[in-house]
Amino acid sequence: MWSRAGLQFFRRASCGAPQAGLLLDVDGVLVRGRSVVPAARRAFKRLQRPNKDFLFPVVFVTNAGSCHREQRANQLSELLHAQVRPEQVVLSYSPLTMMKSLHHKVVLVSGQGPIRDIAHRLGFDKIVTIDDVRKHCPLLDAVAHDPRPAQSQLQTLPKIQGVLLFGEPTHWESHLQIMIDVILTNGSPGSAHLPPGSAPQLPIIVCNPDLLWKSPAPSPRFGHGVFVLCLESVFKRLTGAELQIEALLGKPSLLTYRYAEHLLTSQMTSSARLRTIYAIGDNPLTDVYGANLYDRFLKHNAVTAATASRRVSVATGEAVSMATGGVPEEEEGLVSGADECHSVLVCTGVFDPASPPPPDQWAGLEAELLQPRHTVEDVEEAVELILQREGLE
Amino acid sequence: MWSRAGLQFFRRASCGAPQAGLLLDVDGVLVRGRSVVPAARRAFKRLQRPNKDFLFPVVFVTNAGSCHREQRANQLSELLHAQVRPEQVVLSYSPLTMMKSLHHKVVLVSGQGPIRDIAHRLGFDKIVTIDDVRKHCPLLDAVAHDPRPAQSQLQTLPKIQGVLLFGEPTHWESHLQIMIDVILTNGSPGSAHLPPGSAPQLPIIVCNPDLLWKSPAPSPRFGHGVFVLCLESVFKRLTGAELQIEALLGKPSLLTYRYAEHLLTSQMTSSARLRTIYAIGDNPLTDVYGANLYDRFLKHNAVTAATASRRVSVATGEAVSMATGGVPEEEEGLVSGADECHSVLVCTGVFDPASPPPPDQWAGLEAELLQPRHTVEDVEEAVELILQREGLE
Numbered sequence: 001m002w003s004r005a006g007l008q009f010f011r012r013a014s015c016g017a018p019q020a021g022l023l024l025d026v027d028g029v030l031v032r033g034r035s036v037v038p039a040a041r042r043a044f045k046r047l048q049r050p051n052k053d054f055l056f057p058v059v060f061v062t063n064a065g066s067c068h069r070e071q072r073a074n075q076l077s078e079l080l081h082a083q084v085r086p087e088q089v090v091l092s093y094s095p096l097t098m099m100k101s102l103h104h105k106v107v108l109v110s111g112q113g114p115i116r117d118i119a120h121r122l123g124f125d126k127i128v129t130i131d132d133v134r135k136h137c138p139l140l141d142a143v144a145h146d147p148r149p150a151q152s153q154l155q156t157l158p159k160i161q162g163v164l165l166f167g168e169p170t171h172w173e174s175h176l177q178i179m180i181d182v183i184l185t186n187g188s189p190g191s192a193h194l195p196p197g198s199a200p201q202l203p204i205i206v207c208n209p210d211l212l213w214k215s216p217a218p219s220p221r222f223g224h225g226v227f228v229l230c231l232e233s234v235f236k237r238l239t240g241a242e243l244q245i246e247a248l249l250g251k252p253s254l255l256t257y258r259y260a261e262h263l264l265t266s267q268m269t270s271s272a273r274l275r276t277i278y279a280i281g282d283n284p285l286t287d288v289y290g291a292n293l294y295d296r297f298l299k300h301n302a303v304t305a306a307t308a309s310r311r312v313s314v315a316t317g318e319a320v321s322m323a324t325g326g327v328p329e330e331e332e333g334l335v336s337g338a339d340e341c342h343s344v345l346v347c348t349g350v351f352d353p354a355s356p357p358p359p360d361q362w363a364g365l366e367a368e369l370l371q372p373r374h375t376v377e378d379v380e381e382a383v384e385l386i387l388q389r390e391g392l393e
Numbered sequence: 394m395w396s397r398a399g400l401q402f403f404r405r406a407s408c409g410a411p412q413a414g415l416l417l418d419v420d421g422v423l424v425r426g427r428s429v430v431p432a433a434r435r436a437f438k439r440l441q442r443p444n445k446d447f448l449f450p451v452v453f454v455t456n457a458g459s460c461h462r463e464q465r466a467n468q469l470s471e472l473l474h475a476q477v478r479p480e481q482v483v484l485s486y487s488p489l490t491m492m493k494s495l496h497h498k499v500v501l502v503s504g505q506g507p508i509r510d511i512a513h514r515l516g517f518d519k520i521v522t523i524d525d526v527r528k529h530c531p532l533l534d535a536v537a538h539d540p541r542p543a544q545s546q547l548q549t550l551p552k553i554q555g556v557l558l559f560g561e562p563t564h565w566e567s568h569l570q571i572m573i574d575v576i577l578t579n580g581s582p583g584s585a586h587l588p589p590g591s592a593p594q595l596p597i598i599v600c601n602p603d604l605l606w607k608s609p610a611p612s613p614r615f616g617h618g619v620f621v622l623c624l625e626s627v628f629k630r631l632t633g634a635e636l637q638i639e640a641l642l643g644k645p646s647l648l649t650y651r652y653a654e655h656l657l658t659s660q661m662t663s664s665a666r667l668r669t670i671y672a673i674g675d676n677p678l679t680d681v682y683g684a685n686l687y688d689r690f691l692k693h694n695a696v697t698a699a700t701a702s703r704r705v706s707v708a709t710g711e712a713v714s715m716a717t718g719g720v721p722e723e724e725e726g727l728v729s730g731a732d733e734c735h736s737v738l739v740c741t742g743v744f745d746p747a748s749p750p751p752p753d754q755w756a757g758l759e760a761e762l763l764q765p766r767h768t769v770e771d772v773e774e775a776v777e778l779i780l781q782r783e784g785l786e
Contacts, residue, residue: 139611171564172566
């Protein structure tokens with residue numbers, strides 16, 4: 001058996017095909033609102049061969065989740081003057097495709113965009129929207145004095161068995177009220193709230209827990225995490241208990257990085273091996289934290305499993321245990337083969353070196369994992385660094 | 394000088410004119426949603442003489458705040474088959490009429506209904522709405538992917554000097570984002586957020602802190618308090634600090650009861666004297682708490698000032714100190730003359746004897762003040778009790 005030092009030497013010696021892969025965050029790194037970050041176009045010129053092929057496997061990992069992968073790939077291709085395929089895009093909800101035991105449960109979905117269709121394509125076949133509930137239980141949504149009409153595609157309202165939060169909705173007052181009703185009635189929002197603790201809580205899955213994102217506005221804007229924070233605060237105030245969130249998907253969830261690595265590997269030729277993942281992002285709380293968490297996972301994995309197959313149950317990811325009613329411990333067969341994952345923080349987005357976020361935003365996070373391996377000005381400087389480290393400059 | 398016991402005797406002996414006054418909550422006591430509580434019509438038959446005059450001075454005290462007093466008086470007249478005058482109505486915002494030093498500051502107002510006009514009638518002359526900010530700073534409100542058009546009546550956006558929350562708005566995502574921007578920029582939401590603690594926080598005045606209200610829905614619905622809870626939670630998460638609320642108006646605020654007593658007294662003949670106030674409500678957290686707090690105030694007042702004029706500075710009310718930039722300590726000249734205030738809890742609204750609210754909803758409240766002096770089934774039983782106690786049955 002090879003020693004770890006010997007293996008490193010062996011890997012560095014086997015040159016030729018790329019041994020690195022890039023995970024690229026989108027908002028705050030490549031675009032801000034609808035504008036491209038100027039450094040991104042320059043970075044992409046460096047990253048592509050004259051025939052537009054990428055020098056490295058590249059996957060775009062974004063916590064956005066209000067559109068289909070194909071749309072996002074087309075948008076990125078246009079904005080970056082590059083050829084981005086849908087298989088290079090991981091959206092916050094993408095790992096739901098693997099949670100098959102939830103697919104036949106009745107789920108309440110929330111967010112903006114074609115969420116019913118997105119849920120359907122992920123494999124869900126019994127989908128209820130907030131508007132379905134509003135239509136079937138018209139007394140519930142009572143904050144607006146002049147309520148807007150609701151529409152439902154359902155003949156009857158089935159008992160809801162789980163809640164999927166794809167992204168930030170509009171009309172938070174309606175969403176907060178109806179989600180609280182669904183949770184406190186154990187899925188039958190047309191009936192009265194049950195006494196606290198009388199039934200196990202429905203599983204709730206949250207995609208994209210980003211608190212803030214960087215737009216062209218002078219200060220960062222609210223993301224889905226602010227909506228989830230409101231939901232948690234209201235639940236806590238009304239019941240005295242903590243809202244149980246069964247799974248957080250999207251960065252910094254481990255499962256999102258494992259899925260992204262899987263997509264990086266599938267871009268490589270069969271002889272090549274992915275050694276180093278560079279994860280470039282603008283948000284210490286999601287991009288840096290997630291990359292460092294994954295780095296720890298890869299190294300722990302390496303020490304325990306040495307060079308044997310690193311096939312690990314998806315259910316061991318920190319964010320996919322579904323103990324109280326969702327996903328059983330499934331073996332999904334994702335292979336984690338890389339040695340390490342470098343976090344690279346850029347300063348074109350949420351992170352402002354002059355005013356780091358106050359410690360309250362770190363609640364529950366390990367401070368050590370918030371420190372980036374590399375900090376650079378923008379994505380162009382990040383690409384330069386990677387080219388240099390990988391001996392391509 | 395009379396002893397206290399002697400005074401009580403003297404007052405009880407001077408019969409004839411009524412010595413009691415009624416403060417009536419509306420939602421959950423008289424109406425539920427748009428329907429009259431059946432017991433209310435019967436109660437009002439008992440309360441009125443054949444010529445429709447009330448047996449006692451009556452004031453309707455509601456935490457609603459999205460309409461004018463006149464409208465509310467007309468609605469109540471129609472629903473209860475009674476003659477209710479605007480001077481018998483206290484809405485949550487009514488005490489703002491006395492905070493004159495704020496009237497010439499630039500205030501951001503939020504809520505539903507004719508809030509600009511309401512603010513204007515209260516005495517404010519520099520009014521900014523959330524829509525004014527959205528129009529002048531179009532990058533701020535970025536949660537909705539398809540933003541709705543904003544309208545502004547202002548040529549330019551002045552620097553905002555205070556925030557008045559009249560009641561629950563719609564589009565909470567826009568209101569939360571823009572209020573946070575206004576607060577963190579010290580009134581200039583078009584500029585970047587200032588570092589936390591670099592400027593004193595703008596004064597924020599909250600009307601109607603009710604968390605829940607009873608509608609025809611099977612469980613209580615969100616009130617303005619839920620919106621304020623979300624604002625506080627988001628502010629805390631983003632800054633690490635507590636949001637400072639300068640004044641809470643509406644029940645259980647002492648000032649609201651003092652203003653209501655003033656209106657009761659003005660309904661009495663000059664020879665009569667108001668001795669006992671009965672405050673009938675459905676919500677322990679506002680109606681009972683507020684009435685008991687006022688009872689304590691009246692008794693404390695009686696002990697310290699004996700029978701002398703009970704003229705007390707408005708600024709001594711627990712909810713009207715405006716130390717950091719709002720109202721100076723004004724002498725408004727309200728006279729508190731009653732001996733006591735009885736809290737009467739009815740079971741037709743929010744309060745359900747079978748499932749009292751969890752202790753978390755009491756955060757910061759004194760448990761002793763949550764205990765009603767009398768608990769009855771409905772407002773008819775409350776009126777019977779009062780007639781009996783006052784020797785009119």
